[in-house]
Each structure stands twice: as structure tokens, then as C-alpha cells.
Amino acid sequence: MTVASTPASPAAAPTLEVRNLRTHFFTRAGVVKAVDDVSFSIGRGKVLGLVGESGSGKTVTGFSVLGLVDPPGRIVGGEILFQGRDLTKMSEAEMRDLRGNRVAMIFQDPMMTLNPVLRVDTQMIETVLAHKKVSREEARQRARDTLGMVGIPSPDERLKSYPHQFSGGMRQRVAIAIALLHEPDLIVADEPTTALDVTIQGQILAEVQKLATTTGTSLIWITHDLSVVAGLADEVAVMYAGRIVEKGAVSDVLDAPLHPYTFGLIGSVPSRNKRGEPLRQIPGMTPSLLNLPPGCAFRTRCPRAAEVCMAEPEIRELAPGREARCFRPMNEAAEQAA
Amino acid sequence: MSESMAAARRALGDGAPMVELRGISRRFEKKLDFAGRLAKRLGAGVREETVHAVDNVDLTIRKGEVVGLVGESGCGKSTLGRMVAGILPPSDGSILRDGTELLDRDSAAARELKLRTQMIFQDPYASLNPRMRVVDIVGEAPLVHGITSRSGFDAYVDEQMRRAGLDPAFKRRYPHQFSGGQRQRIGIARALAVKPDFIVCDEAVAALDVSIQAQILNLFIRLRSELDLTYLFISHDLGVVEHISDRVVIMYLGRVVEEASSETVFASPNHPYTQSLLASVPRIESRKRAFSVVKGEIPSPLNPPPGCHFHPRCPHAMERCKVEKPELKTVAPGQRSACHLNDMA
Ligand SMILES: Nc1ncnc2c1ncn2[C@@H]1O[C@H](COP(=O)(O)OP(=O)(O)OP(=O)(O)O)[C@@H](O)[C@H]1O
Ligand SMILES: Nc1ncnc2c1ncn2[C@@H]1O[C@H](COP(=O)(O)OP(=O)(O)OP(=O)(O)O)[C@@H](O)[C@H]1O
Ligand code: SF4
Ligand code: SF4
Ligand SMILES: [Mg+2]
Ligand SMILES: [Mg+2]
Numbered sequence: 295m296t297v298a299s300t301p302a303s304p305a306a307a308p309t310l311e312v313r314n315l316r317t318h319f320f321t322r323a324g325v326v327k328a329v330d331d332v333s334f335s336i337g338r339g340k341v342l343g344l345v346g347e348s349g350s351g352k353t354v355t356g357f358s359v360l361g362l363v364d365p366p367g368r369i370v371g372g373e374i375l376f377q378g379r380d381l382t383k384m385s386e387a388e389m390r391d392l393r394g395n396r397v398a399m400i401f402q403d404p405m406m407t408l409n410p411v412l413r414v415d416t417q418m419i420e421t422v423l424a425h426k427k428v429s430r431e432e433a434r435q436r437a438r439d440t441l442g443m444v445g446i447p448s449p450d451e452r453l454k455s456y457p458h459q460f461s462g463g464m465r466q467r468v469a470i471a472i473a474l475l476h477e478p479d480l481i482v483a484d485e486p487t488t489a490l491d492v493t494i495q496g497q498i499l500a501e502v503q504k505l506a507t508t509t510g511t512s513l514i515w516i517t518h519d520l521s522v523v524a525g526l527a528d529e530v531a532v533m534y535a536g537r538i539v540e541k542g543a544v545s546d547v548l549d550a551p552l553h554p555y556t557f558g559l560i561g562s563v564p565s566r567n568k569r570g571e572p573l574r575q576i577p578g579m580t581p582s583l584l585n586l587p588p589g590c591a592f593r594t595r596c597p598r599a600a601e602v603c604m605a606e607p608e609i610r611e612l613a614p615g616r617e618a619r620c621f622r623p624m625n626e627a628a629e630q631a632a
Numbered sequence: 633m634s635e636s637m638a639a640a641r642r643a644l645g646d647g648a649p650m651v652e653l654r655g656i657s658r659r660f661e662k663k664l665d666f667a668g669r670l671a672k673r674l675g676a677g678v679r680e681e682t683v684h685a686v687d688n689v690d691l692t693i694r695k696g697e698v699v700g701l702v703g704e705s706g707c708g709k710s711t712l713g714r715m716v717a718g719i720l721p722p723s724d725g726s727i728l729r730d731g732t733e734l735l736d737r738d739s740a741a742a743r744e745l746k747l748r749t750q751m752i753f754q755d756p757y758a759s760l761n762p763r764m765r766v767v768d769i770v771g772e773a774p775l776v777h778g779i780t781s782r783s784g785f786d787a788y789v790d791e792q793m794r795r796a797g798l799d800p801a802f803k804r805r806y807p808h809q810f811s812g813g814q815r816q817r818i819g820i821a822r823a824l825a826v827k828p829d830f831i832v833c834d835e836a837v838a839a840l841d842v843s844i845q846a847q848i849l850n851l852f853i854r855l856r857s858e859l860d861l862t863y864l865f866i867s868h869d870l871g872v873v874e875h876i877s878d879r880v881v882i883m884y885l886g887r888v889v890e891e892a893s894s895e896t897v898f899a900s901p902n903h904p905y906t907q908s909l910l911a912s913v914p915r916i917e918s919r920k921r922a923f924s925v926v927k928g929e930i931p932s933p934l935n936p937p938p939g940c941h942f943h944p945r946c947p948h949a950m951e952r953c954k955v956e957k958p959e960l961k962t963v964a965p966g967q968r969s970a971c972h973l974n975d976m977a
């Protein structure tokens with residue numbers, strides 16, 4: 295890949311800016327507010343970690359950005375500004391042209407991307423030709439280069455295989471290579487390493503990290519694993535019950551979380567400093583999105599809940615570059631204790 | 633035994649052996665597919681392939697210990713766990729439980745020993761009968777084995793549920809009416825209801841969200857000291873294993889490559905594979921950093937590399953490694969490792 299050498303000017307607009315996104319599912323049981331008032335932005339070449347537990351709305355957020363939400367789901371509000379253009383206002387044809395070209399998605403299951411009955415070279419060449427007027431041979435060369443970038447050994451020979459002839463880790467690399475074919479400006483990666491072994495995950499994370507810094511591609515990395523975010527991302531947004539409850543620079547958020555949920559989540563991660571001791575656990579479980587408690591959705595599990603939490607907290611800036619959706623954030627706890 | 637005494641004994645590793653594996657192997661025949669069978673009938677030299685899922689493993693688990701078993705997918709953790717639990721016979725070797733041969737299926741003593749070993753699985757849903765109510769899932773086995781009586785049944789089940797953190801008011805419900813974490817608690821209540829002293833946990837927290845995982849890990853830690861349990865804790869998650877284990881065993885393609893106390897394994901791993909594994913694990917303490925990389929793929933267990941299985945990926949591989957299998961040897965007090973580098977010092 296030709297490394298784009300034009301550095302972004304500091305004043306450059308973010309690659310992606312999502313404002314007050316709301317994506318709801320209209321089910322027989324009721325309206326599921328899978329994504330409710332979600333806002334974030336990503337600069338060029340930056341990695342945003344989108345974390346949260348299962349059902350918190352991470353995938354639906356990613357699908358919304360790519361225009362992949364199917365009925366009964368629908369984007370009911372907000373803007374998704376990609377390089378200044380609002381994706382929610384685009385036609386399906388325009389979106390299709392954008393997808394796989396300027397914006398790409400990597401799924402947890404690489405077979406969402408790969409066609410099982412086509413050889414890898416055929417799929418990759420077709421993908422190149424779908425958006426670029428080049429010769430077949432040029433397209434093949436591009437496919438080869440991209441596979442090399444994701445660390446697939448002897449890509450020439452590998453190109454002629456079918457997806458099932460690859461291991462899970464290799465399949466995921468091919469899917470990543472396909473996402474990279476057009477040097478997209480934005481990649482949404484939905485738990486792409488969750489199903490992989492740790493040494494293979496390490497290999498892929500290393501490649502991805504290199505890509506973001508050398509190509510200027512912006513990444514949304516969806517995961518439930520805070521440790522992956524710690525090593526990979528610049529910024530992190532924590533989701534709970536369809537909303538972002540905290541966001542900021544990775545080291546700020548992980549070192550001194552502001553939201554009680556983030557605090558609990560970090561304490562739940564087993565790590566070397568806590569061997570054999572009980573982990574600091576969050577009581578209870580995630581409420582059903584159909585049946586959220588009134589007020590703060592975390593209230594029933596929150597050790598800091600108080601009378602004020604019966605109202606719905608808005609996300610607000612609590613320190614420069616740091617936002618949380620909480621009336622009684624952790625930094626105030628520290629102040630009170632001091 | 634007081635808690636601190638138990639802890640001290642565990643640290644010294646001088647508890648009596650609970651389970652001893654001696655030269656345990658397990659092979660699976662991989663049946664030929666249609667094309668393979670056809671080729672064989674036409675006279676091609678195709679043979680049914682053999683997976684050496686577990687290859688000549690010696691392992692001792694002492695009373696009161698938590699032994700963590702780690703390794704990447706397909707390395708034989710579950711196969712070893714099932715043999716230890718007595719639900720899968722080994723192809724070779726012997727398993728002693730409290731000094732008694734576990735494989736002697738006919739003796740009443742062996743059956744009793746088997747009941748005292750319980751297994752907890754990754755997917756609690758798959759291991760719970762969907763048509764049974766929780767009360768029967770938890771209470772059936774103790775009733776059959778005379779651990780509780782008809783008259784004491786309800787109180788007994790309530791106690792088991794409460795201990796696992798479940799509200800006995802829900803005992804007439806079916807498994808699908810519970811969340812993933814609660815279903816794992818049902819699995820734990822069921823396992824503990826037959827009064828085992830040894831639990832094999834196979835990826836018991838792998839399917840759970842991190843906040844629920846923390847609750848279940850805390851439950852395991854509490855139950856261990858309350859009931860004086862011994863665990864074999866199988867997991868591919870090194871963070872989880874490090875957190876809960878006193879001793880850690882690392883497998884690669886059917887073989888144990890290293891074994892030592894948790895502290896030693898994580899502070900000064902000896903085997904190059906252990907070192908690579910630890911370097912690959914993302915850590916919440918680390919910040920924006922270059923992920924270090926082990927080269928290559930995990931080879932197929934059908935056709936593992938000769939000599940040291942790890943040699944194609946090992947940064948220190950020598951000629952010898954390609955032909956000669958390294959034996960598991962003591963390299964420091966309480967630490968064993970299977971690597972030729974240890975012969976060179
Ligand atoms: N097609 C659908 N119909 C109804 N509800 C849906 C649909 N798709 C998603 N949802 C709901 O939207 C919510 C968010 O789902 P989403 O898949 O985004 O969660 P997630 O954070 O990606 O979780 P996971 O970690 O399990 O992948 C969930 O409560 C889910 O049940
Ligand atoms: N019943 C079986 N028949 C054939 N092969 C089997 C059987 N059970 C296990 N194997 C093979 O034995 C090897 C070890 O499998 P095992 O399930 O013990 O690995 P594992 O370490 O538990 O992996 P994972 O982390 O994926 O659970 C694998 O190659 C597997 O395919
Ligand atoms: S708003 Fe109140 S209940 Fe919600 S997280 Fe903050 S302190 Fe807890
Ligand atoms: S025996 Fe050789 S190949 Fe195997 S781990 Fe040791 S140095 Fe590496
Ligand atoms: Mg998801
Ligand atoms: Mg297994």
C-alpha cells in the first residue's frame with residue numbers, strides 16, 4: 295500500500311463524527327432502544343475502542359455507521375458525519391458505493407465477509423474491480439500486497455485457496471485484507487479477535503496497530519475486552535444499556551474512571567495484582583433494554599446511587615476531554631474522601 | 633484446618649496427592665471422509681489419522697490446591713480434564729485418586745470416588761436439561777445417592793442454591809428462565825450438591841461477561857475456602873488462571889511444556905512457548921504499546937511437528953529441537969519445563 299504521506303493538519307475535521315445517534319428496534323414486545331443518544335468522533339489514523347458488555351449496543355452502533363441496520367431496526371435520530379457528509383441522509387446506492395471502498399467492516403465471524411464457494415483470489419479481485427477501474431492483473435497484485443500486509447505467508451499460493459482451507463486466524467486475516475483493499479478511511483471492526491487464540495490475536499493486533507499509524511485509516515474497535523483496548527486504542531467509549539456512559543483518552547479512563555460502571559468493570563478484570571483475592575464485582579446483572587429502571591439505567595447496580603439518580607443523567611464534560619453520564623462521578627467520591 | 637494453615641500448606645505444596653496422572657495419553661481416530669474412503673478402496677495409501685490429543689502427561693494435583701491448566705485451542709485441555717474427572721478413559725497410563733486406581737470401573741469405591749469429582753463446563757445451558765426444573769437439576773443426584781432424604785430434600789436444595797448465590801424462590805423455574813451467569817450458578821449448585829472434594833472447571837467463566845465472570849470467580853474463591861475444595865481450573869484466559877491458581881500447567885499440542893507456581897510462571901517463565909504466550913496477552917495495565925508477536929500458526933494436532941512441537945515457532949530453535957523431543961525436567965525448585973535450552977547452561 296502506498297503510505298499516504300500527507301499529514302493531517304491539526305485543524306482537520308474528524309474522519310467520523312456521530313451525533314446523538316439513536317437506533318431502535320420495533321419489536322412485538324416493545325421498542326428496543328439499542329442505541330440511544332450516542333455521540334463520538336474519531337480523528338484520522340486514530341483508534342477508538344468501543345467497549346461494553348453483551349447487549350450494550352456496540353454492534354448496532356457499528357452497523358448504524360455502515361448503514362447495515364435491517365428492519366425491525368431503524369435509525370430514528372441523529373447524524374453520522376463521515377468526512378462531513380451525513381450518512382443517514384444517503385441513498386442505499388450511495389452507501390453501497392461507500393462500503394467496502396471508503397468505509398469497511400470486519401466482523402467477528404470472517405465468513406460474514408468471505409464467500410465459502412469462491413477462491414480467495416477471485417473474491418479479492420472482484421472486490422478490487424467493484425470500485426476501481428484497473429486490469430485484472432493489477433487487481434491481483436493489489437490482493438497479493440494486501441495479504442502480505444496482514445502477514446499471510448506466501449500469498450501467491452495462498453490466493454488460490456478456498457476459505458475453508460484456512461485456519462480461523464487466517465480466515466480473519468483474509469477478511470481484514472479484504473477490508474483494506476481500497477485503503478479505506480474508516481474501518482469498523484466488531485470483535486474480530488475474540489474467537490481467536492491469544493498468540494494469533496497478538497499477531498493481528500500488531501498488524502492492525504501498524505496499519506492505523508502508517509495508513510491514516512481510522513478504526514472503531516468494538517470489544518468487550520478492556521485489556522485489548524488498553525493496548526490498542528487512543529480513546530475509549532464505554533457503553534451500557536444502549537448509551538455511552540463514559541469516554542475519553544484510554545489512559546485517563548482506565549487509570550481514573552469517572553463513571554461507577556467503568557470503575558466496576560475495571561475492577562472485574564482479573565489481573566496480576568489481585569491474585570486469589572475477591573474481585574471488585576458489580577452486583578446484579580444488566581437490565582433488559584425493554585425494561586430499564588427509570589432514571590439512570592445503572593442505578594440498580596450502582597454503589598453510588600442516590601436520590602438524584604432517579605432523574606436521567608445527561609453525558610457531560612467533567613474534565614477537559616473527559617465525559618461521563620453520571621450525577622455522582624467517581625472523582626467527586628475522591629474529593630469527598632479527601 | 634484454619635485458612636492460613638491451609639494456605640501455608642498449599643504454598644509449600646505438601647498436601648497429600650488428590651489426583652496423580654502417570655503417563656496419561658489419549659488418542660482419537662479421525663475417521664476418513666467419503667473422498668478418503670474412496671481413495672483407500674482404490675488402493676491409495678490413505679490411512680485413518682490419529683490425533684494425539686493428550687500425549688504422555690504426568691501430573692499431580694494436591695489436596696486444597698487450585699491448578700490452572702492453560703493452552704491454546706486444541707492443545708488437549710478438555711480431553712485431559714475429562715480424563716481427570718473420570719468421564720473419559722485414557723488410551724494409556726493410569727490415574728490415581730486418593731491413591732486408588734480410578735479406571736477400575738467396577739469397584740464401588742471407584743464409583744464413590746467419581747462422585748466426589750465433579751465437572752463444571754463452559755456452556756451451562758448445554759449441560760443443563762432444559763426440561764427439568766432447577767429443584768430437580770440440583771436435587772436429583774443427591775437423592776439418588778442418598779446424600780439427602782425425601783423429607784430433607786427441599787431444605788437441602790435451598791441450601792445448595794443459596795450457597796451458589798441463587799434465590800431458592802426460583803427453584804421451580806426452568807434453565808431458560810435464567811441469565812447466563814445464573815445458569816452457571818445452577819451448574820455450580822448441581823455439582824456441589826453431591827459433596828465433591830475436587831472440581832474440574834472447563835472454561836467455566838469463558839462465556840460470561842466480565843462483570844458476571846468476576847461474580848462467578850469470586851464464588852469459586854469463596855467456595856474453595858468454605859468447603860476445602862481442590863480445583864483443576866481449565867481456561868484459555870491467562871488473566872483468569874493467574875488470578876485463581878496456585879500452580880499453573882501449560883500445554884502445547886497435547887504435551888505439558890511447563891509447570892510451576894503461579895508466581896513463578898508469570899514472573900519468570902522458563903519455556904519459550906510460555907514466554908511467547910505471556911507476551912501475547914493483552915494487559916489492562918499496559919498502554920498503547922507494540923503487541924509482541926509469536927510467529928506462525930498453531931500446527932494441526934493431526935500432524936504435529938517432530939521433536940519439540942514448538943520448534944517451527946520458537947525463536948531459539950536449534951537442530952536438535954527438530955528431531956528430539958524435550959523431556960519435562962525440573963529447572964528450579966517446583967518448576968518443570970520441557971526445553972532443550974535447559975541442557976545448555
Ligand atoms: N434484530 C434485532 N431485533 C431486536 N432487537 C435487537 C436486534 N438486534 C439487536 N437487538 C438488540 O439491541 C441490543 C444491542 O445489541 P448489540 O448486538 O448491539 O449488542 P452488543 O453490545 O454488540 O453485544 P455483544 O457483546 O453480545 O455482541 C440488544 O439488546 C439486542 O437484543
Ligand atoms: N471426541 C473426539 N474425537 C476426535 N477428536 C477429538 C475428540 N475430542 C477432542 N479431539 C481432538 O483432540 C484435540 C484436543 O482437543 P481438546 O478439546 O482437548 O482441546 P482443548 O485444549 O480443550 O481446546 P479448546 O481450547 O478449543 O477447548 C483436538 O485436536 C481435538 O480436535
Ligand atoms: S447517575 Fe447515580 S446511579 Fe447512575 S451511575 Fe451515577 S451515581 Fe450511579
Ligand atoms: S526445545 Fe528447542 S524449539 Fe522447543 S522450546 Fe526449547 S529451544 Fe524452542
Ligand atoms: Mg456485538
Ligand atoms: Mg476445551
